[in-house]
Amino acid sequence: MDKRFAFYFKDENYEIGLSNKNFDFPDFFEGKKYAILRQVHSDIVLKVEEPFSGREGDGLITDKENIYLIIKTADCYPLIFYNKEADFIGAVHSGWRGTYKNIIKSFKKKALEYATETMVKKYTKIIVGPGICGNCYEIKEDVLLFFKEAGFKDNIFKIKDKKIFLDVRKAIHHRLLAEGFKSENIDDINLCTFEDNSLFSYRKNKTDKRLYNFIKKKDNMKFQNKI
Numbered sequence: 462m463d464k465r466f467a468f469y470f471k472d473e474n475y476e477i478g479l480s481n482k483n484f485d486f487p488d489f490f491e492g493k494k495y496a497i498l499r500q501v502h503s504d505i506v507l508k509v510e511e512p513f514s515g516r517e518g519d520g521l522i523t524d525k526e527n528i529y530l531i532i533k534t535a536d537c538y539p540l541i542f543y544n545k546e547a548d549f550i551g552a553v554h555s556g557w558r559g560t561y562k563n564i565i566k567s568f569k570k571k572a573l574e575y576a577t578e579t580m581v582k583k584y585t586k587i588i589v590g591p592g593i594c595g596n597c598y599e600i601k602e603d604v605l606l607f608f609k610e611a612g613f614k615d616n617i618f619k620i621k622d623k624k625i626f627l628d629v630r631k632a633i634h635h636r637l638l639a640e641g642f643k644s645e646n647i648d649d650i651n652l653c654t655f656e657d658n659s660l661f662s663y664r665k666n667k668t669d670k671r672l673y674n675f676i677k678k679k680d681n682m683k684f685q686n687k688i
């Protein structure tokens with residue numbers, strides 16, 4: 462594994478990276494095309510037709526080749542989506558707010574502009590990247606109430622020494638399955654940004670540094686069964 466990444470994957474179709482502290486943004490992205498957002502903990506998902514930076518939102522989707530979709534995180538969860546059959550890729554920023562507001566639902570809605578619902582549900586692969594885990598993420602009661610009102614069960618919370626902990630990862634999995642994505646297509650990296658010192662955690666030390674999570678569709682893609 463490249464030591465700049467917590468996860469890195471490259472084949473003839475995609476390049477996917479979830480960076481760690483060793484990653485240097487200008488060094489990696491110099492001369493490359495990418496789309497990067499001004500992330501605002503919303504449920505806004507933007508279609509990428511050409512490279513840009515600084516548009517407001519928390520999700521990106523495209524069928525364009527050779528543009529990196531980038532999501533920044535430090536405790537919130539990055540979600541990477543790719544669907545070879547339906548020919549789209551995506552990246553989403555989902556902390557507790559995005560998960561509560563259901564950016565996953567917004568993402569699926571946008572994906573339906575690229576393919577049928579069956580294609581989207583059946584063939585979309587999802588990588589759940591590093592984020593703060595359910596043992597480390599203490600919340601106030603108001604957040605608990607938000608999630609309860611949204612219909613979440615108690616199993617996304619833990620009470621320890623009268624403190625409340627929220628398992629955003631578990632809530633994300635619930636959201637993904639509720640939208641019809643398949644559990645066998647979800648690949649969870651299962652790393653905690655708070656516990657793993659190779660990752661940035663805002664909660665731990667209020668860092669302004671971020672992990673960069675990206676996917677790019679390579680420009681030599683050939684579809685055997687394109688619909």
Ligand SMILES: [Zn+2]
Pocket residue numbers: 593594595596597598653654655656
């Ligand atoms: Zn943890």
